[in-house]
Amino acid sequence: MLIPHPLLGLRDSQEFTYLGDASLMQRPDASAENAEAQFCDYVFLRDNPAGVHRELWFHEQGDRSWLVVTRDTTTHEILGAELALDVKGAAK
Amino acid sequence: MLDHVTDLTPITALGATAARAESFGALTVTENAGLGLASLALRKGQSAPQPFGLPLPGVGTAVSMGDYAAFWTGRDQWMVEATGKAEVNFAAMLKSEAPECSLTEQTDGFTAFEIASSQGAAPIEALMRKLVNIDPKAFGPGQATRTGLEHMTVFLIRRADDRLAVIGMRTLAGSLWHALAVAARRLED
Amino acid sequence: MTRLTGGLIDRNAPLNFTFNGKTYKGFQGDTLASALLANGVQLMGRSFKYHRPRGVFAAGSEEPNAMVELRTGARQEPNTRATVTELFDGLIARTQNHVGPLERDFMAVNDLLSPFFAAGFYYKTFMWPKVFWEKLYEPMIRKAAGLGSLSMLPDPDDYDKGFLHCDLLVVGGGAAGLAAALTAGRAGAEVVVADEDFALGGRLTMESDLLNEAAATDWIASVKAELESLPNVRIMTRTTVFGVYDHGIYGAVERVSDHLAVPGDKVRQTLWRITAKRAVLAAGATERHMPFADNDRPGVMLAGAMRAYANRWAASPVKRDSDAIAIFTNGDDGHRTAMDLIAKGAKVLGVIDAREAAPRFGDYEVFAGSIVTGTKGRLGLTAIEITRNGQSQWHSVGALGVAGGWNPNVHLASHHRGRPVWDDNLLAFVPGPNGPAGLIPAGAAAGKGGTEEALTDGMTAAITTLSEIGITASEIVLPKAENMPSEQVAFWHVPGTKRATKKRAWVDFQNDVTVKDIALAHKENMTPVEHLKRWTTLGMATDQGKTSNISALAVMAELTGKSIPETGTTIFRPPYTGVSLGVLGGGDTGPLFRPRRLTPTHAWAEAQGAEFVEVGPWMRAQYFPRAGETTWRETVDREVLAVRSGVGLCDVTTLGKVDVQGADAGEFLNRMYSNMMGTLKVGMVRYGLMLREDGHAYDDGTCARMSEDHYVVTTTTANAGLVYRQMEFAHQCLWPELDVQLISTTDAWAQIAVAGPKSRELLSRIVDEFDLSNEAFPFMACSELTICNGLRARLFRISFSGELAYEIAVPARYGDALMQRLMEQGADLGATPYGTEALSVLRIEKGHAAGAELNGQTTAQMLGLGKMVSAKKDSIGAVMSRREGMAAEKRRLVGFKSVEPQKQAMAGSHLFTDGTVQDMSTDQGWLTSSCYSPHLNGYIALGFLENGDTRMGEIIVAANPVEGQTVKLEVVSAHFVDPEGGRLRA
Known part of the structure; x- marks a missing residue:
């Protein structure tokens, strides 16, 4: 597969490692009342859609950026890729 | 400006007292043991400095001025190179040029192999086609990237049409040399 | 000799080769198959199941029959298709799959037993008694049915890999492919054109068609010359594009030196990963046959192959020039073979055309409305039975060409589950609209097999597909060409072989599947094409049914009364043709199998005679044997005691x-x-x-x-x-x-552990003006400093061994010199290098956790580190570590001493209360690490024991049922050495 890196353009997926569902970026608040229940969902429950999926890829043999890649799991068509830093809306 | 005159004798990444060089047809591979390296990362909200007058390059590119050069390694991150500065605490030197940035001495973290062609771009590009999944036609002079090479991670810098630098992890120097030598030798026929 | 005139062989370059021990002569440009035919050799092998005599059937990579063992010794390669084996001087080939001489295969008895080997035979024949399957039937069948044999020697050749990037990949270098490549090349696109053949031209090299009123080879040569002159075009012959992968990535194998006797300095094959923005599939078409009774005799072959042998290789399909050749066809194409053979001076009996209104294109006999209903000839065809309206007559012939129509090579277009679609006019499947993105078919692969239409289609395909990526290509002047007549009727097989016991009509030659097998599969309700395939093994041989799949579908369609597309669609998986495992490895063997990370003191350790151990990619010194030491334990014990009593040195750069x-x-x-x-x-x-x-x-x-x-x-x-x-x-x-x-x-700093009561003394001899006193530099201190007259270094006062210890880091290139300096300076202190074994013993004696304790199943509480999880802040894992189930976990890391000190309990042993039944319900934990402690003169271990922290002094049992071992252990503190920690703070 080729991953459309937002900075570097198309790069072979062999340069990346895959993590999975991008919901991992929404880490719960540890001080919340039901933090444990939230963390159980966060750690153990993932959607596994046949279709469009937002997922995390790490450009390990590249610029070491984490990407949020939107991929159709049934066709491998990639609909977009963003830097996780940008998705998170880091205030620079 | 040597910052020390230790009585210990260093060895190269390939374990010898002198840098290795070997020719394979049109290609010569030389261990650049004298190259000083330091990484530079911007702190939050900083704008890029110009260490030694170098305008730090944009995504996927490299610049050089005299004995100094830099290549992009990630967003707000660069590797700064200094020819012949391996014996200097180069990060400390760089610190005076970019005092606000996060700097890390990397001279000993890597080994640089400089590949030169005596017959123009073609042998360099042929070598790239055997080693890295990077399109050589889209990787002209001034381009720099990081990619995989025989299960290792390397920086590639196209220093000129006929020159390519491969910078890999120091502890893998032997394996990297082997990979380059095997590929270069096979291009000789 | 049955060599004809002309052809693309170099008669000035004769080559000698041996086949089954006999020497023959061929020419440069021959394949093994063409050279054998030219020598009058028709019999080239035995079939898979029934050991029927077989001859060459095709002229390309689709060949089902003519498979040989090529070369000898370690380079012996089984199942090599003679049709794609380029002849070289000294080539040695042997037939395979027979016992005794090829002409008298003793296994041919299987043919008489054929009723037992019908479709699905191994699902139902060898069922009882049950034990016989594993002990008798299966080994017997495997021995009898195997094709070639392996040398069982290591592969002596090198393989390579590489990466290509292009705008346009052209798969196939025939009429359509060359037109596409030239169109794209002139437009300045980066082009790769790959063809599995050693010559460009595809079918153009095998037909008598003229281009610009001259031999097609003239045009091919001019295109080749122009493409070679373009720096943006790469021509790759002997290269098979075998698979399509996501986002325009293609796998290809280049056979770099398979056409040479030995590769010499070259690699044998190269695996290419081609990233192409667009691709044109110009892979041509494969001819199909029409099954009829006893259609598998040597001498029966595809009519197009017969024509190819005559035109390109000047080889006649018969044993003797005096033998006549017949063609059996359902369309115009078979007539072309007759015409070309006549032009070459071969003796042609005539064309048997299933059509009543059969045309005649030249001076030969036409058997209109006729079919072939039988053959004779034990080791080669001698006669055929021609039947018209129920009236049969035998004719002497030495060869028969069968022309059943052409199937577009849709393989790559179906690799992403692209479904081919049925074309009623072509009577064939063509690539459908939902194939791999960016790949478009052209020429015969798209069902446009006429020379003129293939050329035009290739050019158009290139222009169309390049425009999608912003490259404007212009039309080129194509050579003048014509499309030969190609009328045909839907005639799939000769009736009468579905039930009759004596008459068998082969569909899949390589796996010995007949029309009757398909009928049986139908009778047993294995009608979906996927079931048909698995029940009969049709299409499952090394040729993947290239010449048989569609014929089989047609037979099944007739049996079910459905149309062919209703019956099923055959799609293909990679690889297009067999790919050697060696090349898939891409040459990653030996030192290239996995890169090795060497520590900065590696060369020094080697010089000391260290034994090394692989730790992930690292090579680490395991221990440093000295003269006179006879076991590794002796060495490790010495190293451990040296650390506890003096000072030891260990390269810990790998952290x-x-x-x-x-x-x-x-x-x-x-x-x-x-x-x-x-x-x-x-x-x-x-x-x-x-x-x-x-x-x-x-x-x-x-x-x-x-x-x-x-x-x-x-x-x-x-x-x-x-x-x-x-x-x-x-x-x-x-x-x-x-x-x-x-x-x-990690790589920038060489880090050396200096451990033992004399470590401070040793370090004091190398530091420059640095106060190492306990007050100035206490336990857990760190500092930057200089050593050895000015070398910058980092010093950490940390201890893994439990002794007074430091880790000192210097720029990696000084690691080797520093180790030597420490050894010199510490000679009088007993400075001793130690390896990973001693390191492990030292940390077990101190009760420090390592990989075996941090194995992903353990918690901070189990490790006795529960208090480290701060409740004052959030950190990764903090919330979940407080879950009820985690808090309830009562196993604790403790130490164990063997009750009989010289008896070792192995790591991995499970722990039980002494005297209880040992099962899951009574399991009390497990041992994680164990070693001999020279400090305590006995075996010790670490492990997790239920409530272990409250059971000090109890005797428990460690059970290792795998080795039938039980060892009694005393539960003790995990800190075998200096539990108060006085030493490391000294």
Whole structure:
């Protein structure tokens, strides 16, 4: 597969490692009342859609950026890729 | 400006007292043991400095001025190179040029192999086609990237049409040399 | 000899080769098959199941029959198709799959037993008694049915790999492919054109068609010359594009030196990963046959192949020039073969055309409305039975060409589950609209097989597909060509072989599947094409049914009364043709199998005679044997005692090191580690425990605060890369608001552990003006300093062994010299290098956790580190570590001493109360690490024991049922050495 890196353009997926569902970026608040229940969902429950999926890829043999890649799991068509830093809306 | 005159004798990444060089047809591979390296990362909200007058390059590119050069390694991150500065605490030197940035001495973290062609771009590009999944036609002079090479991670810098630098992890120097030598030798026929 | 005139062979370059021990002569440009035919050899092998005599059937990579063992010794290669084996001088080939001489295969008895080998025979014939299957039937069948044999020697050849990038990949270098490549090449596109043949031209080299009223080879040569002159075009002959992968990635194998006797300095084959923006599938078409009774005799072959042998290789299909040749066809194409053979001076009996209104294109006899209903000839065809309206007559012939129509080579177009679609006019499947993105078919592969239409289609395909990526290509002047007549009727097989017991009509030659087998599959309700395939093994041989799949579908369609597309569609998986495992490895053998990381003192350790051990990619010194030491234990015991009594030196560079900088570095590390790191004083080191988000222990290491905004973090050797990745994840995906910069410095520093009561004394001899006193540089201190007259270094007072100990780091290129200096300076102190074995013994004696204890199933509480998980802050894993189930876990890390000190309990043993039944319900925990302690003169271990922290002094049992071993152990503190920690603070 080729991953459309937002900075570097198309790069072979062999340069990346895959993590999975991008919901991992929404880490719960540890001080919340039901933090444990939230963390159980966060750690153990993932959607596994046949279709469009937002997922995390790490450009390990590249610029070491984490990407949020939107991929159709049934066709491998990639609909977009963003830097996780940008998705998170880091205030620079 | 040597910052020390230790009585210990260093060895190269390939374990010898002198840098290795070997020719394979049109290609010569030389261990650049004298190259000083330091990484530079911007702190939050900083704008890029110009260490030694170098305008730090944009995504996927490299610049050089005299004995100094830099290549992009990630967003707000660069590797700064200094020819012949391996014996200097180069990060400390760089610190005076970019005092606000996060700097890390990397001279000993890597080994640089400089590949030169005596017959123009073609042998360099042929070598790239055997080693890295990077399109050589889209990787002209001034381009720099990081990619995989025989299960290792390397920086590639196209220093000129006929020159390519491969910078890999120091502890893998032997394996990297082997990979380059095997590929270069096979291009000789 | 049945060599004809002309052809593309070089008669000035004769080549000798041997086939089954007999020497023959061929020419440069021959394949093994063409050279054998030209020598009058028709019999080239035995069939898979029935050991029927077989001859060559095709002229390309689709060949089902003529498979040989090529070469000898380690290079012996079975199942090599004679049709694609380029002849070279000294080639040695043998037939395979027979017992005794090829002409008298003793296994031919299987043919008489054929009723037992019908479709699905192994599902139903050899069922009872049950034990016979494994012991008798299966080994027997395997021995009898195997094709070629392996040399059983290591592969002596080198393989290579490479990467190509292009705008347009052209798969196939025939009429359509060359037109596409030239169109794209002239437009300046980066083009790769690959063809499995050693010559460009495809079918053009095998037909008598003229281009620009001259031989087609003239045009091919001019195109080749122009393409070679274009720097943006790469021509790859002997290269098979075998698979299509996601996003325009194609796999291809280039056979670099298979056409040579030995590769010499070259690699044998190269695996290419081609990234192409667009691709044109110009892979041509494969002819099909029409099954009839006894259609598998040597001498029966595809009519197009017969024509190819005559035109390109000047080889006649018959044993003797005087033997006549017949053609059996359902369309105009068979007539072309007759015409070409006549033009070459071969003797042609005539064309048997199933059509009543059969045309005649030349001076030969036409048997209109006729079919072939039988053949004779034990080792080669001698006669055929021609039947018209029920009236049969035998005719003597030496060869029969069968022309059943052409199937477009849709293979690559179906690799992404692209479904071919049925074309009623062509009577064939053509690539459908939902094939791999960016791949478009052209020419015969798209059902446009006439020369003129193939040329035009190739050009058009290139223009169309390049325009999609912004490259404007212009029409080129194509050579004048015509489309030969290609009328045909839907005639799929000769009726009358579905039930009759004596008459068998082969559909799949390589796997010996007949029309009757398909009828049986139908009778047994195995009608879907997927079931048909598995029940009969049709299309499952090395040729993947290239010449048989569609014929089989047609037979099944007739049986079910449905149309062919209703019956099923055959799609294909990679690879297009067989790919050697050697080339799939891409040459990653020996030193290229896995890169090796060497520590800075590697050469020095080697010179000391160290034994090395692989730790991930690292080579680490395991122990340093001395003269007179006879066992590794003796060496390791000495090294351990040297550390406990004097001073030892160990290269610990392999520990991961991450530079963490930034205003929020402390806060970041607070969140990464379960314990507090932000409060660490500058100049101090703290042990850190990292959890996974699920609350289990993940990794341990140290954080050294070099300045307010700069920490140096170490990780375990094994997790170095993973922890760094996890830190990047936390930084980029969880807390990008923190000002923190991360970079690995593992390789930059050579780090040497200097451990033992005399370590301070040794270090004092190399530092430059640095106060090492306990007051100035206490336990867990760290500092930058210089040593050996000015070398910058970092010193950490940390201990893995429990002794007074330090780790000193210098720029990696000085690691070797530093180790030597420490050895020299410490000679009178007993300085001793130690390896990973002693390191492990030392840490077990001290009760320090390592990989076996941090195995992903254990918690901070189990490790006795529960208090390290700070309740004052959030950190990765903190919330989940407090889950009820985790808190209820009562197993604790404790030490064990063997009751009989010289008896070892193996790590992995499970722990039980003495005297209980040993099963899951009574399991009390397990041993993680065990070793001989020279300090205690006996075997000790670490492990997790239920309520272990309250059971000191109890005798328990460690059971290792795998080896039938039980060992009695006393539960003790995990700190076998200096439990108060006085030594490391001394």
